[in-house]
Amino acid sequence: MKHGKRISVVIPALNEANAISRVIADIPDWVDEIVVADNGSTDGTPDVARESGARVVFEAERGYGAACLAGIAACNDADVIVFLDGDYSDHPDELGKVVEPVATGACEFVIGSRVTGNAKRGALTIQQRFGNWLACKLMNGLWRTCYTDLGPFRAIDGRALRRLGMQDRTYGWTVEMQIKAALLGLSVTEVPVSYRPRIGVSKISGTIKGTILAGTKILGLIGRYALRPRLPEPASLR
């Protein structure tokens, strides 16, 4: 609990057995629940996560977004939902920074910016920096936002998240949330966060295939909403 609000953390994970216990260990104890959404790991990630105190849910379909959707579906009456990567590149001990403004009601959505924050050397690849910069420039131009990053470490009010009607099942999750937050007029702020090289082998930003697939999906979503800024009905109304 924080300011009387129930806090849930969602960690999408695919083969992060070497990192997940450190991620969970660094999460502050005022968090009410930790949900690891496992995306078909073959390295024992679910067992390590459970032994570290998390609740594990499974999503058979590969994809960052699919894992996040499975995670939020498993959260019990969360007032605030926090997203955090499972590779120990984010700093879980900085959870208070992203949660505080939402838990106090100062705003509905907080993004941890690795650009205004302290990203260690090599933690963000050049293509990642360029891709995030371009995506933010486009969104800021199109929707008068002030985004500096598409950082995975973020917190959002539970009701506001439901209103967004999140849909993307792969690499477009973070940008979809930011576009819809702008289109729905959510109160949004950014806080600087630290970022370090991941534990384990890169799956996305350090690979050509991952970079191209993620880049295409992200720019494609921005283009789609720029042409047709219509939002689907929120999940609760369907």
Ligand SMILES: Nc1nc2c(ncn2[C@@H]2O[C@H](COP(=O)(O)OP(=O)(O)OP(=O)(O)O)[C@@H](O)[C@H]2O)c(=O)[nH]1
């Ligand atoms: N790549 C990938 N990650 C997934 C998937 N499902 C869940 N994840 C998790 O989503 C988080 C973000 O994925 P990462 O692979 O770290 O993506 P990234 O940070 O952009 O790039 P790298 O850290 O360089 O691989 C991690 O905790 C992954 O374990 C999936 O289907 N593919």
Ligand SMILES: [Mg+2]
């Ligand atoms: Mg990563």
